[in-house]
Amino acid sequence: MPELSNLVESLAPSGIRRFFDIVASMKDVVSLGVGEPDFVTPWAFREAAIYSIERGQTQYTSNYGLLELRKLIGAHIDSLYGVSYDPESEILVTVGVSEGMDIAMRSILNPGDEVIVPEPCYVSYKPCVQLAGGKVIGIETRAETQFVPTMQQLTEAVTPRTKAILFGYPSNPTGGTLTLAQAQEMVNFAVEHDLYIISDEIYDRLTYEGKHVCIASLPGARERTILLNGFSKAYAMTGWRLGYACAPEGILSAMLKIHAYTIMCAPTAAQKAAIEALKSGEPAVKDMVGHYNRRRRLIVAGLNEIGLECHMPNGAFYAFPSIKSTGLTSEEFAERLLFEEQVAVIPGTAFGIGGEGHVRCSYATAIDKIEVALNRIGRFVRNNSLVSTTR
Amino acid sequence: MDEILTILEQDARTSIESLSRMTGRTMDDVRQAVADYESSGIIKNYKTVIDWPKAGSTRVFAFIDVKVAPARDVGFDDVAERIYRFPEVHSVWLVSGDYDLRVVVEGDNVQQVGLFVAQKLSTIDRVQATSTHFLLKRYKEDRTGFVDEGEDPRLIVSP
Numbered sequence: 449m450p451e452l453s454n455l456v457e458s459l460a461p462s463g464i465r466r467f468f469d470i471v472a473s474m475k476d477v478v479s480l481g482v483g484e485p486d487f488v489t490p491w492a493f494r495e496a497a498i499y500s501i502e503r504g505q506t507q508y509t510s511n512y513g514l515l516e517l518r519k520l521i522g523a524h525i526d527s528l529y530g531v532s533y534d535p536e537s538e539i540l541v542t543v544g545v546s547e548g549m550d551i552a553m554r555s556i557l558n559p560g561d562e563v564i565v566p567e568p569c570y571v572s573y574k575p576c577v578q579l580a581g582g583k584v585i586g587i588e589t590r591a592e593t594q595f596v597p598t599m600q601q602l603t604e605a606v607t608p609r610t611k612a613i614l615f616g617y618p619s620n621p622t623g624g625t626l627t628l629a630q631a632q633e634m635v636n637f638a639v640e641h642d643l644y645i646i647s648d649e650i651y652d653r654l655t656y657e658g659k660h661v662c663i664a665s666l667p668g669a670r671e672r673t674i675l676l677n678g679f680s681k682a683y684a685m686t687g688w689r690l691g692y693a694c695a696p697e698g699i700l701s702a703m704l705k706i707h708a709y710t711i712m713c714a715p716t717a718a719q720k721a722a723i724e725a726l727k728s729g730e731p732a733v734k735d736m737v738g739h740y741n742r743r744r745r746l747i748v749a750g751l752n753e754i755g756l757e758c759h760m761p762n763g764a765f766y767a768f769p770s771i772k773s774t775g776l777t778s779e780e781f782a783e784r785l786l787f788e789e790q791v792a793v794i795p796g797t798a799f800g801i802g803g804e805g806h807v808r809c810s811y812a813t814a815i816d817k818i819e820v821a822l823n824r825i826g827r828f829v830r831n832n833s834l835v836s837t838t839r
Numbered sequence: 840m841d842e843i844l845t846i847l848e849q850d851a852r853t854s855i856e857s858l859s860r861m862t863g864r865t866m867d868d869v870r871q872a873v874a875d876y877e878s879s880g881i882i883k884n885y886k887t888v889i890d891w892p893k894a895g896s897t898r899v900f901a902f903i904d905v906k907v908a909p910a911r912d913v914g915f916d917d918v919a920e921r922i923y924r925f926p927e928v929h930s931v932w933l934v935s936g937d938y939d940l941r942v943v944v945e946g947d948n949v950q951q952v953g954l955f956v957a958q959k960l961s962t963i964d965r966v967q968a969t970s971t972h973f974l975l976k977r978y979k980e981d982r983t984g985f986v987d988e989g990e991d992p993r994l995i996v997s998p
Contacts, residue, residue: 468997477995483997572998745863746860792996
């Protein structure tokens with residue numbers, strides 16, 4: 449057989465995939481490894497999709513997505529963040545942020561162009577850059593700076609080939625968020641070096657203290673920013689695969705070209721559910737955020753008591769404790785915890801450089817399961833005399 | 840609204856320690872707040888939602904709509920009180936619509952509930968009519984679903 453794509457073969461396999469295979473073979477596992485809400489999509493959204501299917505609304509929509517949905521998305525972003533996009537030409541409904549990320553990269557990159565990516569980061573950022581022919585310039589961020597890159601790090605990463613900076617705050621896996629000042633610094637940096645900004649804000653509504661800063665709303669940002677968001681996290685709609693991209697018309701029409709040839713349009717029933725989500729979903733969002741917030745405080749207090757130092761994450765639904773005090777690597781910690789106590793966490797190394805010494809613990813899980821997991825992690829650490837605490 | 844109430848409404852067994860962690864408040868602060876809610880009657884009691892048929896119980900429940908002639912000064916209150924003092928009565932609400940009071944009654948069997956309505960409820964002064972509906976199956980009660988939703992369908996590990 450002829451050889452496969454060299455580019456694809458050069459991609460590193462997902463660190464989570466390997467871990468998944470081990471976990472799937474085990475019994476009675478309490479998983480803190482799940483990157484999606486434990487809530488089922490609120491019934492009103494599901495019912496809206498069912499109704500649309502019953503009425504036979506099973507055809508393609510516009511490549512952009514349903515205009516009604518785009519108008520609602522535009523109004524939603526405007527009311528939350530005071531930045532406006534034209535629903536006719538600046539908003540594209542995508543198959544999740546995943547597709548939005550892919551077509552954003554393919555729209556802006558030429559072979560060899562460089563993209564700055566603060567790490568640890570979501571697993572698909574780097575492959576998306578590489579698949580689009582770009583080169584990733586990773587920046588290792590640290591807990592001490594809330595996993596936000598410093599201006600010095602950013603400046604050192606720039607070369608004449610740098611085309612864009614790609615980041616997602618609130619962050620999966622760290623839970624870190626940007627302050628207004630930090631966000632403006634990133635924007636200023638992009639303006640100074642004339643870079644595109646690709647901002648994945650899928651966890652925007654899951655911000656616990658203070659307000660989420662929408663990058664595109666900052667002075668100087670809108671004209672160079674591709675804003676990616678969607679319905680998976682805030683509305684508990686992961687399996688519907690529905691997201692959206694907002695960008696100035698020039699950029700968006702390039703993205704639309706790829707989208708039209710490869711996807712045609714996002715699934716119609718999912719778009720109907722999303723319309724209902726934007727119309728009536730606010731109480732459900734607030735209720736779910738309340739649950740996540742209580743779990744966040746519970747898990748962070750528990751991890752710190754065990755002796756695993758954990759900064760208070762301000763967004764998303766992940767705690768990213770340091771396990772350096774145990775003397776184990778992230779992978780050793782995660783594997784031994786799984787085999788000895790049947791608790792699944794994700795090694796920080798699955799999320800790139802800077803992930804070593806940390807594990808990702810998702811708290812998108814019922815309180816009683818989090819408490820069981822904390823008890824088991826505590827026993828694991830104590831039984832192996834992994835940390836010395838004063839407790 | 841205080842988060843403590845939200846948490847306890849969902850799980851009355853949540854310990855003071857967990858409440859403290861979940862709200863970020865000190866244990867003493869939480870303990871005091873719960874005691875205040877209890878003594879002021881904001882927290883009425885702590886109860887358990889039980890699927891009685893699943894536990895083997897054959898007790899029956901009925902919803903009884905009661906039409907009452909209101910009286911000067913007291914409205915429906917005196918009749919409602921006469922009704923809610925019976926231990927068979929679970930709940931009494933004043934409601935809008937064709938009937939005035941909606942009463943939930945529990946009994947060992949259909950006959951016992953029927954007799955209660957005929958002999959005790961209908962005979963109260965100013966009760967003009969009743970309409971009895973026996974509960975056949977619970978689907979959801981106090982926000983708790985009674986239909987098994989099955990295992991967590993999510994992938995056990997995902998990015």
